[in-house]
Amino acid sequence: MKGLIYRELYLIRKTTVLTLLAYLIFVAMLSLVFISTYAGNLRGEEGVIEALYPQAYFYAACIALIGMGYGHNDIIQKDYQSHWQLYSYTLPVSEKKIAASKFAVRGILLLAGLVLAFAAELIFSAAARMPVSFPHIKNILIICAFMTIGFSEIPLMLRFKNQNKAATITLIACSPVLIAMFWFGYKFVDFCRDKAARLYGEVTDKTLAKVFAPYFDKVREIGIIVAPFFAAGLLLLFFWWSVKELKRRRY
Amino acid sequence: MNEYENAIEIKDLTKKYDGFTLDKVSFNVPKGSIMGFIGQNGAGKTTTINALLNIVKKDEGEIRLLGLDHEKDEFEAKKQIAAVFDELPFDDRLNAIAMDKILREIFEEWSTDTFFGYLDRFALPRKKKFGKFSKGMKMKLQIASALSHNAKLLIMDEATTGLDPVVRNEILDIFLEYLQNEDHTILMSSHITSDLDKIADSVTFIDKGKVLVSGYKDEILENHGILKCTKDEYKDIDPGDIVSARLNDFGAEIMVSDKAACSRKYSGAVIDNTTLEDIMIYYVNRGKKEWR
Structure with missing residues (x-):
């Protein structure tokens, strides 16, 4: 299995380096902005850290977590094109091992993304002279757990062989859930606006944020408990599906 | 160590597709020999080879490779088998050094020295990406990797198709050298019959999914x-x-x-x-x- 893992890591090394570069540039630029609020030309400007710091970790986490897995997305399509997928059946390796190697690579990338996301939070907090935010750490963990949905790429690509086809079919299959989520989001914002008007007499960003906050905290607390089970369940499901697809031997 | 007389035994192999049926194909490849598997395009050569390697699931029939059942003992058999296809199955972004690192972790008996020995013999560069290789270089590379893990059975599907006569001859010489070891066997599918005229001990001719002729080449030519x-x-x-x-x-x-x-x-x-x-x-x- 080591050979299979090495192969995939070797093939995605370029995209990984580019992701790292994008991440470093983003973290460095934003850190410089934070530093310049007390040691540069933004000194005296109010509200810069308050506006940027609560969001910065989120974008850095997205770059790290999504970017690290990005290079791995089309590897199965390329394996079909290069006939490696066919050749792999001539090797003394079981379907479980082939699937496990793909999941291991994806796991390594997700873990690396998680470490980078944590690192970004530490760097931003140091640059902004703010304490490390525990809610931010929790949010990163929840995002990371939800990123296991990205593992679905493995069985989907084994099934459909082509990234465009896999993406189209996934979108069609998931459209009811996406529509339900948008509808719920719309209704929730509506509800919060009504509540803000009722409690504070006006609907502004500040009053809306006050109404949102307890709900977000509650969702985060539930999320941090549910996330590991969600991630483990998805991983088991996708792994079982991948092995099944490999056993089909679509030739 | 299992004893066997035939490196490949196929009995009544049947595989049905929409519009094509591999119909009760039976033949044996004796240990230590080279069999040419001939037939026109679409005759069923690749389907038979894919069924042998368990790349496609057979509908009926029995297949034994090196005395082992090709499904039950699949991984034991595949440790001793090398497959060569008409196209290089390695990603264009890889090079020979990376390929050695990958395959030495997959095959227990992989020999880095043998692999690089073949590369030197074929004058193949170690650091050049496969995407920049010519068709002949790609085929030589595939053969180098196939012969570097002490495989007892070499299965080739149209391996010499599309190569110029010089490279084909070079490759045929390598096969004859490989067969010097009496435990080694080759099944070589091709529609270039002149190659098989040169090196095959036996021949199986398949057409429209059915075996028409199978036996020792000299006997077939004699008859x-x-x-x-x-x-x-x-x-x-x-x-x-x-x-x-x-x-x-x-x-x-x-x-x-x-x-x-x-x-x-x-x-x-x-x-x-x-x-x-x-x-x-x-x-x-x-x-x-x-x-x-």
Whole structure:
């Protein structure tokens, strides 16, 4: 299995380096902005850290977590094109091992993304002279757990062989859930606006944020408990599906 | 260590697709020999090889590789098998050094020295990406990797197709060298019959999913012949003796499957020796019986 893992890591090394570069540039630029609020030309400007710091970790986490897995997305399509997928059946390796190697690579990338996301939070907090935010750490963990949905790429690509086809079919299959989520989001914002008007007499960003906050905290607390089970369940499901697809031997 | 007489044993192999059926294919490849597996495009060669390697699931039949069941003992068998396809199955972004690192973790008996030895012999660069290799270089690379894990059975699907004669000869020499070890066996599918004329010990000819001829090459060539006669003489030939006949303005060239018997039966008739290519062409046209 080591050979299979090495192969995939070797093939995605370029995209990984580019992701790292994008991440470093983003973290460095934003850190410089934070530093310049007390040691540069933004000194005296109010509200810069308050506006940027609560969001910065989120974008850095997205770059790290999504970017690290990005290079791995089309590897199965390329394996079909290069006939490696066919050749792999001539090797003394079981379907479980082939699937496990793909999941291991994806796991390594997700873990690396998680470490980078944590690192970004530490760097931003140091640059902004703010304490490390525990809610931010929790949010990163929840995002990371939800990123296991990205593992679905493995069985989907084994099934459909082509990234465009896999993406189209996934979108069609998931459209009811996406529509339900948008509808719920719309209704929730509506509800919060009504509540803000009722409690504070006006609907502004500040009053809306006050109404949102307890709900977000509650969702985060539930999320941090549910996330590991969600991630483990998805991983088991996708792994079982991948092995099944490999056993089909679509030739 | 399992003992076996035939490196490959296939009995009644059947695989049905929409519009094509591999129909009860049976043949054996004796240990230490090279078998040519011939047939025109779409005859069922690749399906048979894919079924052998368990790349496609067979519908019926039995397959034993190196004395092992190809499904139950799949991984044990595959440790000792190397497959070579008509196209390089390695990603264009890889190079030989990376490939060595990958395959040495997959095959227990992988030898880095042997692999790089073959690369040097074939004058293949180690750091150049495969995407920049020519077709001949890619095939040599595939053969180098196939021969570097002490495989006892080499299965090749159209491996020499599309290569120039110089490279093909070079590769055929490597196969003959590989066969110096009596435990080594090769099954080589090809529609370039001249390659098999040179190196094959036995031949199996498949057409439309059915095995038409299978046996030792020398016996097949010995038994078959092309009887040349005039149009009038052609009318007197027993249809049972004819595989098929190529007609021209002057007479007929008839493929017969029992040269000795036909020589006795049609005394005075000229029966020429035949080649695998002739056998293939005449058998493919057997349904028409007469063709031009």
